[in-house]
Amino acid sequence: MKALINRPEDIVREALEGMALAHADLIRVEQDPRFVLRADAPVQGKVALVSGGGSGHEPMHGGLVGPGMLDAACPGEVFTSPTPDQIVAAAQAVHGGAGVLLIVKNYTGDVLNFQMATELLADAGIPTETVLMDDDVAVTDSLYTAGRRGVGATVLAEKICGAAAAAGLPLAQVARIGREVNASARSMGLALSPCTNPQAGQASFTLKDDEVEFGIGIHGEPGRSRIPMASADTLTQMLLEPILQDLPFARGDEVLLFTDSLGATPLLELYIVHRAAEQLANQHGLKVSRRLIGPLMTSLDMAGVALTLLRLTPELRGYWDAPVRTPALCWGLAR
Amino acid sequence: MTTTLDPVLEQSRLERWLDCVQTRLASEKESLNALDAAIGDADHGSNLFRGFSKVQEKLQSAPPEDIPALFKLVGMTLIGSVGGASGPLYGTFFLETAKALPQERKSVDLQTLAQALTAGLQGLQRLGKAEKGDKTMVDALAPAIERLQQGADLRAAAAAARHGLEATIPLIARKGRASYLGERSQGHADPGAASATLLLECLARDDDSAA
Structure with a gap:
């Protein structure tokens, strides 16, 4: 195959370095552990939105970080969910005192890593709510599979919840709106x-x-x-x-x-x-x-x-x- | 043949185990990736190799005091570096094993290890909600650990894992991303069961208890 890469193991890091250069007015990038965050994070008093998932779905999620949308995004390796330490570090970096909403797509890896992160954040005293996205009607046999997958509605939930958080709604309300988007x-x-x-x-x-x-x-x-x-x-x-x-x-x-x-x-x-x-x-x-x-x-x-x-x-x-x-x-x- | 004394594993022996895992993953990650390509996204070997390489780094930089600390180090490192579902699942397996081991021990007899690994497997299954037959790593881990609990030696446990791995070939995946393949997942061995077998074969590799 031909691809514009250098070394396969450097793909995610180098892409994020490019993003940081291209959008320095909007975002910053941390590499260890790895996450993208709003340039002006944390925003005091606002519910912070954190999402994440494997890389390879760009612009989701890193390209959706900024005012009115996500506060942070945690990219894993290509098609591999991020690790709990990334999610915890991102949530801590953007927490503005009003709690953190985690928007998670229903894939086993994402669910497990976000679940572990949630437990660690609870230990750290940061309140979280999780919105699990599973809007893919293609999966008909939910009982014998890992269930419906989170797809396009994730982008919509991130936008709509981002606006609700920007409007000053509390964590429980922003989470309610996220779940309503998924359900609708x-x-x-x-x-x-x-x-x-x-x-x-x-x-x-x-x-x-x-x-x-x-x-x-x-x-x-x-x-x-x-x-x-x-x-x-x-x-x-x-x-x-x-x-x-x-x-x-x-x-x-x-x-x-x-x-x-x-x-x-x-x-x-x-x-x-x-x-x-x-x-x-x-x-x-x-x-x-x-x-x-x-x-x-x-x-x-x-x-x-x-x-x-x-x-x-x-x-x-x-x-x-x-x-x-x-x-x-x-x-x-x-x- | 029965042994009157339960064989004892020293901490150095368990460190050689992890060394073996990393070495075998280095040479077999492509074949694990190929298994994953059939029913996943072709990165299981690479992801685990990244994790167990990180384990080697940590063992060098901060050698664990005792065996529970060794298992905890492996668990924390895998959770922090593998990602996907296998990171939390293997990580939890090692962490829950660590919790079930007697504290501050630099050696452990096989029966005690078997009990701790059973607790590790239970932790893994609580998190992943997989049962035997769902075409996951549980299909290799469970029979191997059951054999150990019954008093078998490590080689017999590794053989049970490999048997469990081979038995995943005709199964339909019911967990994880492979589950979306439905019947198309049949005819391929489960990559998680393959990596679990690798783990157990390394544990048995320089087994002197069965000689």
Whole structure:
């Protein structure tokens, strides 16, 4: 494989060094233990938001650190969850006296490491709440698997909780809002090609030229089935129908539609998918009032797309619209 | 053949064990990664090698006073350096073993070690919620530790681990990321069971008790 790396073991450190140089106005980077934090952290009196997970999903989570969103992000090695000491150090560095909200995607490694960190933070006297994200409808057999995975709704929860924290809400309320986002959002993705972990040097799985992995996870773990390649409109419909049925979304619901690239899918194709998804949502009687489009939760160089629908309330919409200023998401005048 | 006296393991022997683990991981991490590639994301060997290399660094820089401190050092180091699910799981295994060992001992008899490892395994299972047959490291650890509890020697325990590893091949994974493969996880040995077998084979490597 070809990749713009130096030594495989230096990938995460060097990428973070680059991020720190590129976004010095917004973030700082600590390397031992490793985490990204707001340049102005800790913000006194504000609930601090900490997330984390394996690297390889950029800009999530490090690119979502900044005013109006995360206070810190803990990157693990590529596709490997961070360790408890990273999470504890990050939480201690950003704790502004109002407690720490941990936003965790439902993967066994992430759950275990955050759970251990939570126990250590309790010993250190830092109050925490955890919001566990599991919005992936691709996983149907929750009983005999590690359960539904946390995917696109994580980005939305980080934005909305970030705004709620910035507005001065207490920890329990910010956690409640995070859980509401998870409960009101559903996602599913598909892959046209596998990704290659540059630390492993080989493709995560193999797909024939005319095959699509339907219900893909963000590390290339499979979902529902392998299906023949089809048109953008057909594939979009196949993604959206199970999402609509699962919550279920009802006629008249106001929704946010998030069309995410898994890394290698160009914006040109993303807009074609978004067009189909928004038209279909309209046909189902939904009112799409907010959109997010772009590569935000990626799987390295995987070609593919994921859709997330979030049912909005006036409260959630208000926090979505609130200013944010991070390397990846930036609108309004966040301070 | 039975031995009248339970064999005793010195602390230096356990340190050679960890040395063996790191050496074998150095040469076998690619094959562990390849096992993980089939049902995971091809990094189990690299992650454990990073952790046990860090263990070697710590053993050099701050040698543990006694055997419980040795197990605690391994547990803390793995939790702090491996990541993923295997870091907390192996880390907890070593930490809970440390807690169950008699304090301030520089040698331990095999039966006492077997009891402590049983406590380690229980801690691991409390955290990971895996049972035998879920296609995890438990499938190699549990039969090996059970054999030790029954009075078997370390070589028999290692053989039981390897047997448990081979028995994971037809299983469907029910825990961790491999569980999303469902039936597609069949036909591949579990990488966690493979690394657990490596651990036990190193423990048995210079076993003089069974000679």
